[in-house]
Structure formats: C-alpha cells, structure tokens
Amino acid sequence: MKSNHFLKFALSAVLVGTIVVSCESENNEEIDLIDTQVRAKLESLGFNTDNLTEDSLNGVDGFTVEGDIFLTRDQINEMAPASGVGTEHYRTNNIVGPDGRVVSVYMDAAFNSTMQAAFDDAINRYNSLNLDITFQRANSSGADIDILSQKLKRVRGGGVILGRSAGFPDANGDPATPIVLNSDIYNPRRGGIPADAATVIAHEIGHAIGFRHTDYDQREFSCGRAGNEGDAGVGAVYIPGTPTGPEAGSWMLACSNGTNRPFTSGDQTALTTVY
Template identity: 45%
Template sequence: MKKQTLGVLFCLLAVFAMVSCQKNVKSTDATPQAVSEDVLASIKAYGFSTSDVHAVNGGYIVEGDIFLTKEQLSQKVSGPTLQVAKTEQYRTTNLVTGLPRVIKVYVTGLGSAFIAGTDTAIARYNALGLRITFQRITSGTADITIQGFNQGPSGGYITLGSSGFPTSGGAPYNLIQMNTNSQAYGSNPNVLYVGSVIQHEIGHCIGMRHTDYMNRAYSCGGTATNEGTAGVGAIQIPGTPSTADPNSWMLACSNGGNRTFNANDIIGLNYLYK
C-alpha cells in the first residue's frame, strides 16, 4: 500500500515516522537502489508491472505493496488465472485452506503503535465471524510475521507496507513489512491508520487483490495502470458491485487515515471464508 507525497509533505496509501516507535532503524532518505534490467524482465515475465519497482532487503516491492522475493522471481509461474477487469472485489487463484483455521501473527522489532495497530486489524477481522480468525502471539511459530523496513519516498509516493499472496498449499503469505521511515507515518503514528494498513496487507496474505487493480489511478492518481493477473489471478467475487467502490479496504492507495471494511468488502470476505 502507498500514499502520495508532495516533496516531503504528506498529501495522501500507506503500505508502511516512527522515530518514537522504531527500533534500531536509522531514518534515511537515501536514493532507492537501482533495479537491473534482468530483474525487471523477470518481474514482467511474472505478470507484474515494472513501473516504480523498489529493491528492499531480500527482494523487490512491485505495484505499491506486493513483495516478491528473489527466489520467487527465479521460479516459473504456473496455475490458472482469470482476469475480469471491472471494479468489484477480487481474489487470487490461491486461497487459505484447512478451514476453520486460526492464523497466528507475530510482530517483531516494531514499536507500540504497530503492535496496537496489529491488534486493531485482528479485532476487525475476528468481528466478522469468518472461518479464519487471527491471533497475535509473542512466542512460538507464526503464520504471518510483521517486521519493519526503512525506505523514503520515490516518485511522489511512499510505500507504507507490503505483503504477498497465499501459497499453492493453502497457507497465508507469511510476511508483512511495514515502513519505519519518518515520512511514512510521522513521529507519532496514529494507531488506527497503522492498523488500517496492516488490515489491508493481511487482506493480500489471505488472497485479496486490490479493488482497483485494473486502474490504480482510481485511488492513487496519475496515469491509469492495470496490474493484470500478475500470475496469481484476478477473479471477481460474486455479489460485489460492478461500479466504482471508493471506500474499500483493498484500494491500492491509502486515503491517509482510518479505512476499514465497507459493506461490499464484507460480502467478498463472507463469500470466501464464511
């Protein structure tokens, strides 16, 4: 998830300051690492957009908040994909299986606002009565780990957080990365804002695509960009609307505040996991 910036001033989606909440992270506005042509070719072959690709520790962030590891990019994409380019809620081909299921979430190396934000996101999901529930743990084996990274703005946007999609084996994606850079959330992060971003990234982990994946300009502004099937599918969820949905929790870019499920989001989640 991303938010739009004007220079160093806040304007608009958080995918991930927290000077007061970060741990052992030095704030920096260093120029992002260059991404090689070979890597861009692999990202394109995998089905993702090659515009605004960011190198981070262990891989690359594409399309605002999708994290691809170097290992993933070396693998051949397989499996069916379906793309229906309207404006409904969309899911990936792979979903979380083995229901009912408790997904354990572990927060590491992040401050109190991120911990409280995680609890906020978990409470919102658990209140829906789905067959997947979430539990924050402080020890033991986690299904999803939430950790930090530090990256400043680039091209008028800053990444607030990133994650990925479920595995072919039915497990949720196992990593959410939240940006600890001071220009992401400010020096005193708002818990509801942070929680909304974590809520969005958990959505990806359980198989939700961006509501506006076919035209990211809807929430991000700028040039219209279609994310495509990205090798993971973009399957419209029955019962969700065919018109623009300005308040969905899975819009590609943040409104800069507290955003949770709307009625159509709940219809989509109920269809998949009730």
C-alpha cells in the same frame, strides 16, 4: 501499500492523509537499475513496473512490486502470464485453509502501544465477521504471519511505501509471511502514528490471505497514476456479489488517503464469500 500524500499536496500523499514524510537518507534513495529480464517478466505478467525496486525482506533478496508486494527472483520466474479480470474485488488462486483454521499473527513488540492497539483493531475487524478463519495474536515471532518493522525505500517520484507483504498464500494454504511496516511511519523516533495504521495492517494481512488490490485494473482511482496489475501470475478470481468498479473506502485499494477505512459492505461480501 503505498502512501499517496505526494499526489495530493503537491500533489498530497497516499495511504497516510496526515503522515509527515521524513527527509530522504541514503537508505531512502530511489532505485533505478533493475535487471531488465526481471522488469520484462513482470511487465509480461501485467505488473506496472514504474516503481519497481530491488529490495530485501527479512534478509531475503528480491523486488518490491506495485508498492507493497515483495517477490523473490524465483517466484517471479515461476509465474505464468495470464489475462486479468476487470472487476473490483478479487482473490488469488490460492487461499488460506483449511476451514476453521486459526491463523496466528505476531506483532513485533518494538511497536508502541498505539500500534499494538491498531493491530488488535485490525484482527478484530476480521474476527467480527465470523469467517472460516480466525486471527489470533501470537506472543513470539515464527507465527503464521509475522509483522515486523523495517525502513522502506521511497519509490520513484517521492512516494512512500507504508507496508508490504511477502506475496500471497502458497499452494499448501499457508498465508504469506512476513509483513513489514515502514519504521519511519509506524515506528517513528518522533511524532505520532497516522490514523490509517489499523487499515494498513488489515490491508497487508489481506494480501497475505489472498486478496488483490480492488483497483488493480485502474490504479489511478486511489493512487493518481495509471496502471493495471493484471493477473500477475497468481490469479485474479472475481468474487461473486462484489462491485464491478472501484469502491471508495475499500480496505484493499492500492493507495490510501491517510484515513481509517473499516470494511465497506463490498469488502465484507468479499471476505465472507471467500472465507
């Protein structure tokens, strides 16, 4: 997920209304040189590649796409172009299963007590809906989903990536793992934790279990910049009963205004319909 503060102050800043953006360091430099074949393939899949970065996640090399989706070169090569769907709530072709599954989620112990409480809030939001899957805190890494802390690069134009997921569920019904949260924002050496922490955690879990951005076809709704993610080769299946246009406050909007965003009625419909 990306922060949009830079679009609102001057412009102002995404996914973290009150986030104070740290000064850039060598590790926060923009990445301009991307393999042209990778960029062309992603564009053919419908991704907006303006902020495409070459990156690594948990020691695995790959690319961060659309701000918070990490894909390896092999995953990108295996994707097949397909047309997008012009609706708000939608999911990938693969979802987590089987019904009744308990999904273990580990929150790195290095995160402070505020972040641990935000994590509990995030999984309680899901569990309160009595879904066909249940989320349970794990005591050690190697869970179905690990949530880790890592310094994340800035995107072109000064935007801050708040977190990212290692893709979407696989064909076996397993969720994507790990999720990484930006250590400069959510595990800072100084300063407080932004109000959107639980929402960002819930958002990245949403990707891991198969939900796409709700404003995928008009990212300017939350990010201030035009873009259409399209099908992206992983599916864009409309979820019946959900709105057919961007919904303010949705937990799966591509960018954040920094506020806490519990599930909207449309979000709840999407979740209970899929799970």
